Amino acid sequence: MNGLGLVKGLALTFKHFFSTYVADIFGGKNSIRRRGTIDADGLFTIQYPEESVVIPEEFRVIPFLVYTLGEDGQRKYRCTACGICSKVCPTQCIWITRMKDPETGKPITSSQEFYIDVDKCMNCGTCAEFCPFDAIKMDHDYRIASYTRGETHIYPKPQLGKPLEYYAKIRPLNYAVEEAERAAKAQPRQ
Amino acid sequence: MEANQDLYKPGYEIPEELRQQVTITTLERIYNWGRSNSMWPMMFGLACCAIEMICTAASRYDFSRFGMEVMRPSPRQADVMIVAGTVTKKMLPQIVRLYNQMSLPKYVLAMGACACGGGPFKEGYNVVPGIDTYIPVDVYVTGCPPTPQGLLNGLLTLQKKIKMEQMKETGWYSKEPVVEVPIPILGPDVYDPRKSDLIYTETHKPEVLSTEESTMEGESK
Amino acid sequence: MTDQPGLDPTYSDLLNEFPQAVELEARPGFTGVVVLTSALIDVMTYLRDRKGYDYLSSVTAVDDFPEDKLEIVYLLFKTTGGGIIELKVFTQRDEPVVPSITPLYQGAEFQEREVWDLYGVKFTGHPDLRRLLLWEGFSGHPLRKDWKEPFYEEEVKPFKTRWPEGKGVRSENLNPFKDNVQYPRDFDPNTYEPDADRSVYKLLESQIPAETGDFKVDHLVVNIGPQHPSTHGVFRMAALLEGEKVLALKPVIGYLHRNHEKIGERNTFVQNMPFTDRMDYLSSMSNNFGYAITVEKLLGVKPPERAEYLRVMMAELTRIASHTMAIGFLLNDLGAFFTPSLYALEERELILDIFESVAGSRMMCNYFRFGGVVRDIPEETLKSVKKLVEDRLPRKVDDLDRYLTDNEIVRVRCEGIGVLTAEEAIAYSASGPILRASGVPYDIRKVDPYSIYDRLEFDVCYRQHGDVYDRYLVRLDEIRQSLRILKQVINQIPEGPIMTGKVQYMVKVPAGEAYGRVEGPRGELGFYVVSDGKPNPKRYHVRAPSMINTTSLEKMCVGGKIADAVTILGAVDVVLGEVDR
Numbered sequence A: 001m002n003g004l005g006l007v008k009g010l011a012l013t014f015k016h017f018f019s020t021y022v023a024d025i026f027g028g029k030n031s032i033r034r035r036g037t038i039d040a041d042g043l044f045t046i047q048y049p050e051e052s053v054v055i056p057e058e059f060r061v062i063p064f065l066v067y068t069l070g071e072d073g074q075r076k077y078r079c080t081a082c083g084i085c086s087k088v089c090p091t092q093c094i095w096i097t098r099m100k101d102p103e104t105g106k107p108i109t110s111s112q113e114f115y116i117d118v119d120k121c122m123n124c125g126t127c128a129e130f131c132p133f134d135a136i137k138m139d140h141d142y143r144i145a146s147y148t149r150g151e152t153h154i155y156p157k158p159q160l161g162k163p164l165e166y167y168a169k170i171r172p173l174n175y176a177v178e179e180a181e182r183a184a185k186a187q188p189r190q
Numbered sequence B: 001m002e003a004n005q006d007l008y009k010p011g012y013e014i015p016e017e018l019r020q021q022v023t024i025t026t027l028e029r030i031y032n033w034g035r036s037n038s039m040w041p042m043m044f045g046l047a048c049c050a051i052e053m054i055c056t057a058a059s060r061y062d063f064s065r066f067g068m069e070v071m072r073p074s075p076r077q078a079d080v081m082i083v084a085g086t087v088t089k090k091m092l093p094q095i096v097r098l099y100n101q102m103s104l105p106k107y108v109l110a111m112g113a114c115a116c117g118g119g120p121f122k123e124g125y126n127v128v129p130g131i132d133t134y135i136p137v138d139v140y141v142t143g144c145p146p147t148p149q150g151l152l153n154g155l156l157t158l159q160k161k162i163k164m165e166q167m168k169e170t171g172w173y174s175k176e177p178v179v180e181v182p183i184p185i186l187g188p189d190v191y192d193p194r195k196s197d198l199i200y201t202e203t204h205k206p207e208v209l210s211t212e213e214s215t216m217e218g219e220s221k
Numbered sequence C: 001m002t003d004q005p006g007l008d009p010t011y012s013d014l015l016n017e018f019p020q021a022v023e024l025e026a027r028p029g030f031t032g033v034v035v036l037t038s039a040l041i042d043v044m045t046y047l048r049d050r051k052g053y054d055y056l057s058s059v060t061a062v063d064d065f066p067e068d069k070l071e072i073v074y075l076l077f078k079t080t081g082g083g084i085i086e087l088k089v090f091t092q093r094d095e096p097v098v099p100s101i102t103p104l105y106q107g108a109e110f111q112e113r114e115v116w117d118l119y120g121v122k123f124t125g126h127p128d129l130r131r132l133l134l135w136e137g138f139s140g141h142p143l144r145k146d147w148k149e150p151f152y153e154e155e156v157k158p159f160k161t162r163w164p165e166g167k168g169v170r171s172e173n174l175n176p177f178k179d180n181v182q183y184p185r186d187f188d189p190n191t192y193e194p195d196a197d198r199s200v201y202k203l204l205e206s207q208i209p210a211e212t213g214d215f216k217v218d219h220l221v222v223n224i225g226p227q228h229p230s231t232h233g234v235f236r237m238a239a240l241l242e243g244e245k246v247l248a249l250k251p252v253i254g255y256l257h258r259n260h261e262k263i264g265e266r267n268t269f270v271q272n273m274p275f276t277d278r279m280d281y282l283s284s285m286s287n288n289f290g291y292a293i294t295v296e297k298l299l300g301v302k303p304p305e306r307a308e309y310l311r312v313m314m315a316e317l318t319r320i321a322s323h324t325m326a327i328g329f330l331l332n333d334l335g336a337f338f339t340p341s342l343y344a345l346e347e348r349e350l351i352l353d354i355f356e357s358v359a360g361s362r363m364m365c366n367y368f369r370f371g372g373v374v375r376d377i378p379e380e381t382l383k384s385v386k387k388l389v390e391d392r393l394p395r396k397v398d399d400l401d402r403y404l405t406d407n408e409i410v411r412v413r414c415e416g417i418g419v420l421t422a423e424e425a426i427a428y429s430a431s432g433p434i435l436r437a438s439g440v441p442y443d444i445r446k447v448d449p450y451s452i453y454d455r456l457e458f459d460v461c462y463r464q465h466g467d468v469y470d471r472y473l474v475r476l477d478e479i480r481q482s483l484r485i486l487k488q489v490i491n492q493i494p495e496g497p498i499m500t501g502k503v504q505y506m507v508k509v510p511a512g513e514a515y516g517r518v519e520g521p522r523g524e525l526g527f528y529v530v531s532d533g534k535p536n537p538k539r540y541h542v543r544a545p546s547m548i549n550t551t552s553l554e555k556m557c558v559g560g561k562i563a564d565a566v567t568i569l570g571a572v573d574v575v576l577g578e579v580d581r
């Protein structure tokens, strides 16, 4: 029958519309939190700036360099400038200059400069996956809109650095596993 | 951007007793408030990022909450062009044409690493290293792809920018005709008519140094 | 692949039938037969008509630089199932000429144009040999190994300038034009006369029928796209119209040509994985899957059991996400603007959440590795997959079915539109839902099972009419079958490791070639990889189902109304990232 399809379609829309209220009124106090999740019924929207989607641990945006603060307040980066991340990076957007001993000119295990061109970075996570020192990790901060590009989209080392505590906060499970491994490695030597 | 902060100070003190009843604002502020909350994006997707743009428009992130639900396929009716995806040389003339056809005020948001600066495919032979080489860009949102929330954040950043604009500085009430961006031409490679002279001198250099070799020399520096 | 004792009998038949023109490929690691250029058409005709190799899967070329040799590779299958037949033709590098097989297999049309575009091989007898991905007038054939792009840095990655003496330099700053361009010597932009698509228009205008009688008809050339809300991206159809009737239609593609293959040949094998994500960006897990099994064929590793289950789980979730989106957007093209796609996208979001928590990104998963997957699925996520598959998705699919399938507008607009008969679909090398909607039950998961599909129960969905409506129904059925597979996978998934060996960033791939294919949401997604033992592939070719499915677009649209062209395109479900690569 002509018109039946229209009625059916509208019925779906109305069902969707009313189920929001049903879920909100009878769903108890968690009903709002269920929006945009598997349990959602009806309204699906997440009111972004006020609330945001729960970000899973593995989420990745731009990489960052993990550092710890030394006693003198100096940043101690974990990176040893081994160059693996710059070799595996599919877009070759990592540039590393290895630090040299000022006297002997021999390379030392620390990076003088470390750049990531975020205009090329494809957020693939390969660098973090293959870094043997857990020195480079993927960030969760997706709020990276900017008014200018120019050189500001080549992130230098200070901008890439984030403290270890931050890493522990955004990736607690990974952090725990890594720390356990570290401890296990350190044990037999003592 | 910060210099414009006093745009919103009407410069008039409201008497204490009237504070509850009267608000004073500037015309500028109302005008910008209206504009920034009714931006119509152009329905225009190029690549993977466009899918995330659609997701931003869809029910979960729903940018109609910011007055942006009217996505127009026609550039004449659009205020903001979200360049979502890789800009290829073959597509470039069309994008520039679309930009020219948008009426003032117009804004461009470069979404994704590709539109910002070439992205992962930058080294390819058919990819434009950033749309800002050809048209002015207001907000850059990097990421590959930026998540819908990232894009929303970018759009809010754009709103912030609009709120800081001053009517007398913006050009769209002037009688002067709008200067169009010349449309790039697809030749042996894409070329910008503005750069014709440079191209001519480079390709007609007396030495045997052809363009290819000069790039290679640049690399080894 | 096939080694000498287990040689496919067709190869021996070929050798017997054409003793002068055909010989077995001798290089270790390579398979197939080498055919003389002059005998190619005869051999192809013999294979098609006498041996039943009716399905031309892929045509591509390999550049053997610095040797003066170009190989053209043809891959053939039977739609009744069975193994691959691989033919190769050698030709010299300057001015290569090969007879076109488009008259035999129409599906070769775009692929031969692509080879002409990127390798400069002239196909004699091709009906319309123009550039496919680039534009007329572009200088050079970029996939040749000695062709260098403007931002050329080094032959292979990793580049040496990155470490230990890295300076953050943009490639633009090294180019005299501050842009990704280069021009041939003596190019004068002031006098240059661009082609500006004249070749397309000329071709269309040549199709205008001669005037008959005294009734005068005006013909109109209309471009749909590249910026059009219904072309699903930057796709362009140039159509010649008589009133509303389509007289001729030429798809123009390449607006998203991102040089996937050129970059892929510069990358190392591992580095290609994230690039495959961006090809068919609606189903990145499938792309990962295809690439992983191809390289695993070369490497000879097998992923552990749990990884296989995870792979299948992700691939099927991708199929659901992609098909729901395809259905939603098909309705978009019918005029039901955005509402059905909103419902479709809602479910897709939930699937993407799963990808995000497993792989780290919603769309660009980069999840597969050679010999396994990158990380295990968290317990929580497995639970939500279970909930999604057992409770929510079946409900929502039924909703879609109930509201759309019998809707009179959907039926009127879709039934009998864009018909492709079984013979035509095969001849045009269509694959995926298009082929199956035409009554050919050809599903790679069944006819050539990979991973653990031979252990899972599911039906091949197919329909008989070959129109838009049947393609929609096939997609809907496939969602249900995917749910069925997923239920089995969730219940059977074993515990255990997820990687064979350790993930390495420099895999040692033995020399040889491999063609691996999976049934992606859009059809046969194949990867043809040639390795010469170096860390980078020598040839990396993708058989993109969307692109080959568009070959038949003209056939489907001509004779119909222009408004239906949009619907047909929606039912082909192109993803431009894959069409153009």
Ligand code: SF4
Binding pocket: A078, A079, A080, A081, A082, A083, A084, A085, A086, A096, A130, A131, A132, A133, A134, A135, A136
């Ligand atoms: S792989 Fe890790 S340690 Fe090595 S250079 Fe990169 S960040 Fe530093």
Ligand code: SF4
Binding pocket: A063, A088, A089, A090, A091, A092, A093, A094, A116, A120, A121, A122, A123, A124, A125, A126, A127, A128
């Ligand atoms: S995330 Fe990927 S593209 Fe970005 S720096 Fe790391 S390896 Fe390179």
Ligand code: SF4
Binding pocket: A122, B047, B048, B049, B050, B084, B085, B086, B111, B112, B113, B114, B115, B119, B120, B143, B144, B145, B146, C278
């Ligand atoms: S930035 Fe990434 S996701 Fe966006 S278009 Fe480019 S490759 Fe695709």
